[in-house]
Amino acid sequence: MPVPYFEETSDAIDTVNVLKGNLKGAGWDDPSKFDSDKDKAKFRQYEEACESVKSFYKGLSSSFIFKQTVAFNLNARANLRKGVRAKMGLWEAVEKLNALVDESDPDTQLSQTEHALQTAEAIRRDGKPEWFQVTGLVHDLGKMLYFFGSEGQWDVVGDTFVIGCKFPDKIIYPETFEANPDSKHEVYSTEYGIYKPNCGLENVMLSWGHDEYLYNVLKHQSKLPEEALAMIRLHSFYPWHREGAYMHLCNEADMKALAAVKAFNPYDLYSKSDDPVDLEALKPYYQGLIAKFFPEEIEW
Numbered sequence: 001m002p003v004p005y006f007e008e009t010s011d012a013i014d015t016v017n018v019l020k021g022n023l024k025g026a027g028w029d030d031p032s033k034f035d036s037d038k039d040k041a042k043f044r045q046y047e048e049a050c051e052s053v054k055s056f057y058k059g060l061s062s063s064f065i066f067k068q069t070v071a072f073n074l075n076a077r078a079n080l081r082k083g084v085r086a087k088m089g090l091w092e093a094v095e096k097l098n099a100l101v102d103e104s105d106p107d108t109q110l111s112q113t114e115h116a117l118q119t120a121e122a123i124r125r126d127g128k129p130e131w132f133q134v135t136g137l138v139h140d141l142g143k144m145l146y147f148f149g150s151e152g153q154w155d156v157v158g159d160t161f162v163i164g165c166k167f168p169d170k171i172i173y174p175e176t177f178e179a180n181p182d183s184k185h186e187v188y189s190t191e192y193g194i195y196k197p198n199c200g201l202e203n204v205m206l207s208w209g210h211d212e213y214l215y216n217v218l219k220h221q222s223k224l225p226e227e228a229l230a231m232i233r234l235h236s237f238y239p240w241h242r243e244g245a246y247m248h249l250c251n252e253a254d255m256k257a258l259a260a261v262k263a264f265n266p267y268d269l270y271s272k273s274d275d276p277v278d279l280e281a282l283k284p285y286y287q288g289l290i291a292k293f294f295p296e297e298i299e300w
């Protein structure tokens, strides 16, 4: 069992409440203002996307479609438990991701370091609390998986969906899921599959990638509020947070998570068209924020 970084003593709870910036009523979930000048119809246009994005999702041999199965997902989670892949601070991870451009993303050709800082800066400009800003900074650091022996980008990036029940038509290029062997399985192809009605997303396996990975890495190694952890785990789950799929698996806690993810989404998505950022100039500020919420080294 990993030792939680945040031990629940009453002192620690006070510190955490201060860090959260009075979660309730602090305005952190007021609608974002920064995206009012964005042409939202220009984002997530998968039909018009470049060939590399299309082939990531629906190329003839797209592993993203074929290989995200129950069997693969159980195995990925078992591997995660086998040990620690690296010990590294979060800022180092931000810098390492300069080497990664996300093949699945139609909206940015910039590196993931740029994307992390653009997201965080948009949140900061909108006057949101520090925990929200740092969540913006780290939300995609799960893409470090790419350097930790992933099979490619297909098991790291891209939107997520539920494994173990029917693939709804709310996923990008839904027709392609016919090629996933689970779509023919007698249980996994049914509405509820291996799940019970309203079992809660906490009990559901999301397709393996950067969200599930980072959530598992950080849940015991941060002082982030649960809203932030929901943003991390569920931000790529567009079939759910944008299209409203999978409500039959959700419970009340998930509705709170949904509000958090929806508050986060504009910063993640629409900051992709912002100007590039100055890494060196921003470094001291974000290193300071990281130090407030995370241990110096994370066990990856």
Ligand SMILES: O[C@H]1[C@H](O)[C@@H](O)[C@H](O)[C@@H](O)[C@H]1O
Residues within 6 Å of the ligand: 102, 104, 105, 106, 140, 156, 157, 158, 159, 160, 235, 236, 237
């Ligand atoms: O959260 C995002 C989102 O789901 C994008 O659609 C995907 O292309 C990216 O890989 C991911 O980081």
Ligand SMILES: [Fe+2]
Residues within 6 Å of the ligand: 139, 140, 210, 235, 236
């Ligand atoms: Fe992401």
Ligand SMILES: [Fe+2]
Residues within 6 Å of the ligand: 115, 119, 139, 140, 268
């Ligand atoms: Fe992102």
